[in-house]
Amino acid sequence: MTLSREQMLVEMGISPIWVRRDVPLAAGAQKPIADTVAVAEVALPVATADASPRAAGDWPTLAAEVAACRACPLCEQRKQAVLGVGDSNPDWLFIGEGPGAEEDARGEPFVGQAGKLLDNMLAAIDIVRGQKVYIGNAVKCRPPGNRTPEAAEIATCRPYLERQIALLKPKIIVLLGKVAVHSLLQDDKALGAMRGQRFEYAGIPVVVTYHPAYLLRNLPDKAKSWEDLLFARRLLRQGSTDSLL
Numbered sequence: 032m033t034l035s036r037e038q039m040l041v042e043m044g045i046s047p048i049w050v051r052r053d054v055p056l057a058a059g060a061q062k063p064i065a066d067t068v069a070v071a072e073v074a075l076p077v078a079t080a081d082a083s084p085r086a087a088g089d090w091p092t093l094a095a096e097v098a099a100c101r102a103c104p105l106c107e108q109r110k111q112a113v114l115g116v117g118d119s120n121p122d123w124l125f126i127g128e129g130p131g132a133e134e135d136a137r138g139e140p141f142v143g144q145a146g147k148l149l150d151n152m153l154a155a156i157d158i159v160r161g162q163k164v165y166i167g168n169a170v171k172c173r174p175p176g177n178r179t180p181e182a183a184e185i186a187t188c189r190p191y192l193e194r195q196i197a198l199l200k201p202k203i204i205v206l207l208g209k210v211a212v213h214s215l216l217q218d219d220k221a222l223g224a225m226r227g228q229r230f231e232y233a234g235i236p237v238v239v240t241y242h243p244a245y246l247l248r249n250l251p252d253k254a255k256s257w258e259d260l261l262f263a264r265r266l267l268r269q270g271s272t273d274s275l276l
């Protein structure tokens with residue numbers, strides 16, 4: 032089912048619907064997903080003793096290392112490691128927490144209920160999964176019972192995230208929830224206190240917002256998340272304009 036923009040905003044619990052007067056509405060047609068980094072099928076797994084920092088390398092090497100990783104106890108119960116999915120040359124990078132049961136089974140991030148909300152949030156700012164966006168997680172393996180990943184697990188997996196970012200070179204990074212914030216910004220402040228600010232990682236602007244699973248339990252905060260996405264889009268557009276100066 033394809034939702035209209037208005038339906039998506041309603042789905043996000045956001046009303047009234049504001050329409051910018053200075054830009055025409057984007058065409059609703061969705062193009063086929065192209066230039067997508069396939070992540071589930073990985074050839075030549077290379078066993079790694081740990082996930083220590085190293086040069087970004089290339090995608091096949093990174094994907095093979097993640098698929099074969101045994102650097103922390105999360106490898107024991109995973110079905111497969113979930114590297115991420117999307118455009119290999121994205122404007123946007125969204126980083127969540129870690130795979131849940133459905134993601135572990137399918138090898139793709141955010142394919143469950145939280146993923147549906149994420150897709151609707153993206154659609155509300157005219158982003159389609161796979162086009163100009165890459166979606167990944169702070170940890171690549173499902174924590175048993177969907178528990179929150181531990182600090183040591185987040186730290187062990189961080190070099191993989193760093194290498195992804197070095198390969199992707201996104202123009203903006205959106206951190207979905209506390210675990211992603213902890214991983215990338217190494218900050219444990221309350222998420223609410225970090226919203227609406229521009230952080231930076233390797234010269235890339237970073238914005239913090241709520242995790243979609245949290246939003247499913249706290250519907251009124253969807254409107255705040257919408258504000259955060261608009262803020263991120265402003266930073267992205269500002270960055271694109273600055274680069275022309």
Ligand code: URA
Pocket residue numbers: 127128129130131134139140141142143145146168244
């Ligand atoms: N939650 C996450 O943080 N990541 C996923 O991939 C799925 C749910």
